Amino acid sequence: MAQTERPNQLFRNLSAKIAAIPMIITAVVVFFGCTVWTIVYSFTKSKLLPKKIFETTDLFSIPVPEWIASDGALDIWMITGIVEKSFVGLAQYERLWSTSRWIVSIENLAIYGVCSLVFSLVIGFVLAALLDQKIRFENTFRSILLYPFALSFIVTGLVWQWLLNPEYGVQKIVRDLGFESFTFDPLYNPDIVIYGILIAGLWQGTGLIMCLMLAGLRGIDEDIWKASRVDGIPMWKTYIFVVIPMMRPVFVTTLVLIASGIVKLYDLVIAQTSGGPGIASEVPAKYVMDRMFLAQNLGQGLAASTMMLVLVLAIVIPWAYLEFGGKNKNV
Amino acid sequence: MTNVSVRQLDLRFGSVEVLKNLNIEIAEGEFLVLLGPSGCGKSTLLNCIAGLLDVSGGQIHISGKNVTWAEPKDRGIGMVFQSYALYPQMTVKGNLSFGLKTQKFSKAEIERRVNEAAEILQIKDLLGRKPSALSGGQRQRVAIGRALVRDVDVYLFDEPLSNLDAKLRTELRVELKRLHNQLNHTMIYVTHDQIEAMTLADRIAIMRDGFIQQLADPYTVYNKPANLFVAGFVGSPGMSFLDGTLSEDGTSFTFGNATVGMGDYDGQQNDASSRNVKLGVRPEHIIIHTEAIEGVTIAAELDIVEALGSESLLWLTSQGEKISALVNADDEYEAGSTVHMEFNIGKSSLFDTKTEKRL
Amino acid sequence: MSDQLMALDGAQGPKPKKRFSRRNIFIYGTLIVVSLYYLLPLYVMIVTSLKGMPEVRMGNIFSPPVEITFEPWVKAWAHACTGLNCDGLSRGFWNSVRITVPSVIASIAIASVNGYALANWRFKGANLFFTILIFGAFIPYQVMIYPMVIILREMGLYTKLGGLILVHTVFGMPILTLLFRNYFSSMPEELFKAARVDGAGFWRIYFKIMLPMSLPIFVVAIILQVTGIWNDFLFGVIFSKPETYPMTVQLNNIVNSVQGVKEYNVNMAATVLTGIVPLVIYFISGKLFVRGIAAGAVKG
Structure with a gap:
């Protein structure tokens, strides 16, 4: 029998491979390449120096947007950045961790993160459990609880900025009711400003958590409920000792989603407080943006963004390991 | 003349060997059934023949051509799937003509072939309908039609009747047999249903763990199973196995305190590697007597009687061995009583305990 | 066997349901309160956008507009300024x-x-x-x-x-x-x-x-x-x-x-x-x- 030449493996399913080129480029160049670039250059003494746009053709001088925030509005102008190749080891990181603005950012993130996690999980679960009681108007309630998620952080932030405005908002209304000394001005009080942002964040995000939890509850075998009813176990006990343990995967996934979302917190702060009063509501994502594009200190921006990456990896890697470690291959 | 030839086929997924050095020659016009439990590699083998899976080693020849690396469409095959796999958004006619259109046949030729297939399968009235408006049996006819219009040498069936209910399955089974008789194409048919295998096949290949255990006509498979696995897998209710020893001269078999004469045995009982053997008897090859016959019958406890309708299945215990026997439903037996079994040795099988092969 | 004459004493037929059981009041009460909270910002947004500036300064953000005006909408869409541009959103x-x-x-x-x-x-x-x-x-x-x-x-x-x-x-x-x-x-x-x-x-x-x-x-x-x-x-x-x-x-x-x-x-x-x-x-x-x-x- 004549043996025909084995076709080149590279050209098998050629169309499929050609079609996947955008994905491959994205994965390799953007998600892998850009991340590595950022990490590598966070060890250099790169800086940004204001220069005129496109004045130089040097590959390592980059026109980047500069934000002129003079009047509170963000506007971007072009300046030229200097990416330096001289390595300075951990100098950028040492400087980063001795900057009070960064420390405040991290503290804010920690407070916002912990509160946001706890409250979204608890509120989300309780609301889901209430909606799961075979009630009437379930769809109406769900639509109401979820609609804020359709809105952008900018819109959310601006609405709550208005609601929390001490001159016109909630504080004024309570005072008008006769409580003259009532104070509730989180956005103007550096000590509690992060909670003001938290209120808006929870308003926007809990609907989603509720939906995920509701899906998880619906996924639980109806027979569990029948069995506990026959056994005469009170509903709250069934929830705590049977249902919640069964929903562990849903909780873990939700937790990872909330957590990786928290690290990206940025637009909401911009809209609500622009980081103020002072630097009281700074967050890491904003710090990075400011260093990169505003304060002309690229090295700091790169180092801070690398720290953000480390933070996310600390959340995602253990989760991915737990979730997919056992059965590898399938993502 | 050989039509499909599988030579030294290997298939690995990573480190898992699914098929190992597999060889089959299938003659033109033959109806070959691949039978086995799930996970035995029968569907995998079919997918390899179809070209839907890349083989790791060996060759596949169809109609004299080496198609080991050919695309599925270039192999001259038609295929019918378990889930029918009809294109849901196309009409029946669209389903039948999709492949022909892809291969740029003329309109007239497509029309002719579709009509011909629809005629054979009696689905002419359904041509304008969508698959969702068809019953399971009709869908499977369309799926068969889609393979037929390709007008090829070899047809592959991947458990085509498994999704149908029992009654329809029987009907379509007969129809498939008729189709094969009428068209005389080579057909390779995967199933885990032994009745389908027995009724349809010219030859059955029984597979397990990627190996072919036995390749023979249905009669041989049933009456002279090559090994313990085949014996146990084929036949329902299943064969009973008795652990025992063969006498030195091979003329008698002893289990517990009971001895059976092996004079009528159809095989080479003296080839056994040791005297330890298993005797396999099918339920219908046991005759039940109410009175003992000296030197012929063996006493047994009757545990349970299962009425199957036309027959009754008796669950017996004798010398610590579980045995089942089929009897006429009209004969009345009482659970707990003692009965006497006579084995039809000429139809029984002896297996070497060590190699598990039939002697 | 005929059981037509069997007497039906005690509980029979559908179990009576209380429309206002404590459980229902709790569930619906909570959901309604929460829903109002979630709707509040949307309400305030819309109400405020329909008021004139004097009314905004005088009144309460929750009160409905006394005099509905669409001027803020027109202004936001066509005239609001960002930096040098004043052609609105x-x-x-x-x-x-x-x-x-x-x-x-x-x-x-x-x-x-x-x-x-x-x-x-x-x-x-x-x-x-x-x-x-x-x-x-x-x-x-x-x-x-x-x-x-x-x-x-x-x-x-x-x-x-x-x-x-x-x-x-x-x-x-x-x-x-x-x-x-x-x-x-x-x-x-x-x-x-x-x-x-x-x-x-x-x-x-x-x-x-x-x-x-x-x-x-x-x-x-x-x-x-x-x-x-x-x-x-x-x-x-x-x-x-x-x-x-x-x-x-x-x-x-x-x-x-x-x-x-x-x-x-x-x-x-x-x-x-x-x-x-x-x-x-x-x-x-x-x-x-x-x-x-x-x-x-x-x-x-």
């Missing part, structure tokens, strides 16, 4: 449309083909790239933004519409690819095999078999992308310039500008205007939206 609206439409089309086209290739044409290494992609969904954008700026500049696309579309396509890819891959994987594999035996190739199967079957998932993807891209702020502020800012960026600049007197009613009108598009999509699409965000939750 309309500019941002059209910019957002110009950004969203092509971005949605490009990102879905590419991601659906990716998902299809991953689900049905597993080739060597495909899973590696997919894993990187999924990990990419978790990497904060801040990590990749600066090199992206460099890349786009080198391609001559920086601050151009094309650049922003590219950015949205790239960063929307992980979640959309996952969405499509899972959808195509859930379709019977035999369908794909049947089409291959029928001689159809990569593109023919995609267009003739897969596309017609996957309308629902395309709708989900469109909802996900339209709201996601419309609501984007980060990429808008980095990868475009003042003349081409999307609506969210322009809105922020209008409201948070410290120049001049704060016009809260105009600000709220502008905010409502920006929120209308995703809200309309949300209320029209209903359950599909839920499916979309459940899938898109990773995007955070």
